[in-house]
Amino acid sequence: MLTIRVVRESRAPSAGPGAPGERRVALDPTTAGKLARAVSADADQSIVMVDAGAGRFSHFADAAYDDVSGVQVLEAGQHAEDAGLVLCVRPPEPELIDSLAEGTVLVGLLSPFQSRELLERCKARRITALAMELVPRISRAQSMDALSSQAAAAGYHAALTAAHEASVFFPMLTTAAGTIRPARVIVVGAGVAGLQAIATARRLGAQVWAYDIRAAAREQVESLGARMIDTGVDASGEGGYARELTDDERAAQAEALAKHLSTAHAVITTAAIPGRPSPKIITEDMVERMQPGSVIVDLAAEGGGNCELTRPGETVEHNDVKIVGLLDIPSQLPVNTSEMYGKNLFNLLTPFIRDGELVLDFDDAVIGPMCVTRDGDIVHEGVRKALEDKA
Known part of the structure; x- marks a missing residue:
């Protein structure tokens, strides 16, 4: 059964209101529950594991997640090491990549053209990285287009x-x-x-x-x-x-x-x-x-x-x-932008959830173009060339 982890953003504000930093969270409580139910209808199973404090700066308290069926908040310092799917907003710290199991799928706004170290770590850990910036602009993908949803805000x-x-x-x-x-x-x-x-x-x-x-x-x-x-x-x-x-x-x-x-x-x-x-x-x-x-x-x-x-x-x-x-x-508008981003992720992933597992089709017109690393290699030609030119 697929386990999904929602990470606390590494670039979250370090202080109180007004401090700079990333305030969004990859899934709001409502969308987290919908994604859990898409994986399994069993209300007793914890499918979506949320890092403690992940929604704090987008005004979603830990209790709001714990109240949703299929969603569990991890204790402070605890991580879902067996998660097969990890969701983030901004590129995570390289140390987080090192903690993931080989073959984990990472999805987020990964800034692939500027994230050489991150992608090198993904290669070494054989992580499948999907960059939300690279969702193609085709009719079918409009509901998955995070750049557009965030640009509206x-x-x-x-x-x-x-x-x-x-x-x-x-x-x-x-x-x-x-x-x-x-x-x-x-x-x-x-x-x-x-x-x-x-x-x-x-x-x-x-x-x-x-x-x-x-x-x-x-x-x-x-x-x-x-x-x-x-x-x-x-x-x-x-x-x-x-x-x-x-x-x-x-x-x-x-x-x-x-x-x-x-x-x-x-x-x-x-x-x-x-x-x-x-x-x-x-x-x-x-x-x-x-x-x-x-x-x-x-x-x-x-x-x-x-x-x-x-x-x-x-x-x-x-x-x-x-x-x-x-x-x-x-x-700066973290409630609505987190909700919109979460719906982008939900619309992207649910077509590929089958019998409780995530089965990605890399020949798909959406998944293929947004896949950056897979099987220990950078598979996106544009990203690979850009990083080679900067070397």
């Missing part, structure tokens, strides 16, 4: 941050002192995060323009009540991501974007490419042409930022323009 939070940091009201206000016009907001990148930022900024009453080099994004942008900035450049690429621009295309889009940025009160940038540095879209010159008191909220800060002046994890000012380099935003 990031886009929502970015719009609220922009409204908080801006020096103007977002909505139009009619007051005894006169009418205040709504803020002008530009969202760079109309993927999941960008569309959620657009929708949230619109709900707050702002006038919103969107910039995206994929022509296909126009319909979605306009359906949310925003207007598309037309640059004359279409860089639609494979898998729903934008391709890299040529020098001439980059110059054309920069000129069109700079004109609009100069009138904006708030800018939200969301253009990120998994495993690669974030593209630099907003130059120092563009920032210097922006209005005094305007703000840039850079969601791509973890990859270095879409703005040349972004400092990851910091808020800086340049020429009276504030630049906010947000990091790990989904972790």
